[in-house]
Amino acid sequence: MKRHVIGISAGVALALALSGCGKGGSSGGxxxxxxxxxxxxxxxxxxxxxxxxxxxxxxxxxxxxxxxxxxxxxxxxxxxxxxxxxxxxxxxxxxxxxxxxxxxxxxxxxxxxxxxxxxxxxxxxxxxxxxxxxxxxxxxxxxxxSARLFFYNKDIFGKAKISKPPTSWAEVEEDARKIKKAGDIPLGLPLGAEEAQAEFYIWAMNNGGGWTDKSGKWAVDQPANVETLDYLRGLTKAGLTQPNPEATNRKDVFNQFAQGKIGMINGAVFMRKGFIDTVDKNLNYGVAPLPSKDGTTHNTLGxxxxxxxxxxxxxxxxxxxxxxxxxxxxxxxxxxxxxxxxxxxxxxxxxxxxxxxxxxxxxxxxxxxxxxxAPTDNPNWSAVEGAVKQRIGTAVSGTEPKKVLTEIQDTAEKDG
Amino acid sequence: MAVQDVTTRTAGAGSGVEGTPAAPASGSRPSRNGRRLRALEPLLWLGPALVLILAVVIWPVVEMVRTSLMDISSTGLTRGFAGGDNYADLFAEPDLPGVVLRTLVWVVGVVTVTITVSLALAQLLNSRFPGRRMVRWALIVPWAASVLMTALTWRWMLNNFYGVVNRVLMDVGILDKPVNWLAHPAQAFAWMMAVAVFVSLPFTAFVILSGLGTIPAEVYEAARLDGAGTARTYLSITLPLLRPSLMVAAIINVINVFNSFPVIWAMTRGGPGFATDTTTTYMYKLAFDNQAVGESAAMAVVNFALILLVVLVYLRVVRGREETG
CATH class of the missing domain: 3.40.190.10 (Periplasmic binding protein-like II)
Structure with missing residues (x-):
């Protein structure tokens, strides 16, 4: 009996010790x-x-x-x-x-x-x-x-009679319409939770937008970003992207591009090793600068x-x-x-x-x-990133872009 | 706390022990020491369970409440006491009302459908027919398979490009182009509820089946002699006598379904946005997407309180009915 009581006390002591060392901080084994x-x-x-x-x-x-x-x-x-x-x-x-x-x-x-x-x-x-x-x-x-560039499928472009990759947003839209007419999925737009922040930033930075203003203050709801989402929303509503960008993850469209089903996407440097080579080594694709609104300066996401x-x-x-x-x-x-x-x-x-x-x-x-x-040097970025991943996609399906961006801006301005 | 009691009792003078009733009276009067030991005897049997409850139930709850009152940085570092700030933040979240409402729909919907279907299934399994054993075994399969696996399988079946559901519906001619089932909140939520029902059926059906087994055949015989029809027999005899099993099935299902994480997480991750989140997945997102561990703990406390409340109210209602009925 006594032994039992000792056992109980020992168990509790162990539990307390476990909880106690959780707060110690420097007792890593x-x-x-x-x-x-x-x-x-x-x-x-x-x-x-x-x-x-x-x-x-x-x-x-x-x-x-x-x-x-x-x-x-x-x-x-x-x-x-x-x-x-x-x-x-x-x-x-x-x-x-x-x-x-x-x-x-x-x-x-x-x-x-x-x-x-x-x-x-x-x-x-x-x-x-x-x-x-x-x-x-x-x-x-x-x-x-890693860096991002624009990947396009040369076979699909050939079928749609497009001679060169688009450089401006207007050209992207025009080429997308041609590809759609030829029967393929024009543009892969992954705004699902996995990497939505990267996809959005790629488009936004090529429209002069971004996460912060010049002084480093959060400016997620700036007009250039709203305009970017309006453009992407337009593409989505016109059926020029894969269905439901807000629910599509990056790896899904990367895979579909590798399978030759998508005409163009914002690809990454690891596309070849991670996706294309494992699916179809002979995929006939080209790599070009990321298209921008005006078609002159092209920024890359690092x-x-x-x-x-x-x-x-x-x-x-x-x-x-x-x-x-x-x-x-x-x-x-x-x-x-x-x-x-x-x-x-x-x-x-x-x-x-x-x-x-x-x-x-x-x-x-x-x-x-x-x-x-991305502003990884700002400690609040991880919270902003989380909010963007969850919310930004809804701006091309249901919610107004301005409202989505305002909600993210609110998160950004909260103290981490 | 109970354990501290134990140690003081063994070590101390033992004046408190006097009052405790001894085990069933034995012939010879036991010594003072022996009586004291006798009084402690239940603890011998309760001890391990008490320790287990303390360690795996009470302690985490205490820790959860404590965390919800702390200011925790995005790295996970505790920065001090936060008072009610986490709760204030939580209740100020614009998405919270929708999430709570959806949780309600989720729990009520899934549990109601599960129990209704299970009643029919149990009735079927209780009647004699060739191959009954096979069917009983078949019903266990979705139970034995991991919920996560089932949910993932369904996600692929509902996929826009490769999904078998779209394929079949298109071949049959119901659809003329594929539907991205999981991308539209309402459809996705309906599908996830269907999957949640699917994984809850086996357990519920078997609980009810065992309940059916306890109803004596004589009662049915008497009803038949009195001229009661099938429907009357079911409503007046089977259902009332099933009440204990139904109660168990309902409570366990409410708790399980309320806390159900894998189905939603695997199929939509609560998205798009927060449009298919319940409080359970929302809690996870608060911690790991919003980086707000304290707020997430506050959500956990609210969840805990909610489920406790629901179960208590349910028990109250059921017991009240039993007394009047």
């Missing part, structure tokens, strides 16, 4: 010797896990005594995992993610200069390093980048992911993290990841190592130099 670190990597595709397994094996061989515990997490679960880790004080030492600024705001991560050598720091291309700053200090470590390193145990993990990150950013290792996954480089050295690679990547690299990025 395993890393107390400072030589074992945990690394949470995002899963880009099936090649991601083998790449990191190999890299870590090589790292541990080159640095005896150091260990890296790897966890590869699917992008779909990344947000909830990361939030849970932070809330329960179990954040990894190194995280591969698409945001960094709210970690910096909450003082959870190291500055970039504390976790990589000056050589690596200088190797980042300024374009990306600038986007990794919070209040003027670099926190994020640029990891990979996207970058980051590595960030969490502060733990009063900086005991810093040395191991530093070693590991420097190891990853070596020219061969970083460039191998890029070619494995089909992304663009964020460092000079890896970019040089890749520049021998094919004419496919060249237009993307060229376009990147003038690319616009």
């Amino acid at each position: 395993g890393g107390s010797d400072g030589k074992t670190i945990t690394f949470v990597a995002a899963k880009y595709d099936d090649d991601t896990q083998p790449y990191w397994d190999n890299l870590i094996k090589a790292f541990e061989a080159a640095n005896p005594g150091y260990r890296v515990k790897l966890e590869v997490v699917d992008w779909e679960q990344m947000d909830s995992k990361v939030k849970t880790y932070v809330q329960t004080g179990q954040q990894p030492d190194v995280l591969n993610y698409n945001k960094f600024s709210d970690f910096a705001r909450d003082d959870l991560i190291y500055q970039a200069k504390d976790v990589v050598s000056p050589k690596v720091l200088a190797d980042f291309l300024p374009l990306f390093a600038d986007q990794a700053q919070y209040k003027g200090t670099q926190y994020g470590l640029p990891f990979i980048s 996207v970058q992911d980051y590595l960030v390193s969490f502060k733990k145990d009063d900086g005991k993990n810093r040395e191991a993290v530093n070693k590991f990150l420097d190891f990853f950013y070596q020219k061969e290792n970083a460039s191998k990841f890029l070619s494995t996954e089909g992304f663009l480089s964020v460092t000079k050295s890896a970019g040089d190592a890749l520049s021998s690679d094919s004419s496919y990547y060249k237009p993307f690299v060229d376009a990147l130099s003038g690319a616009r990025f």
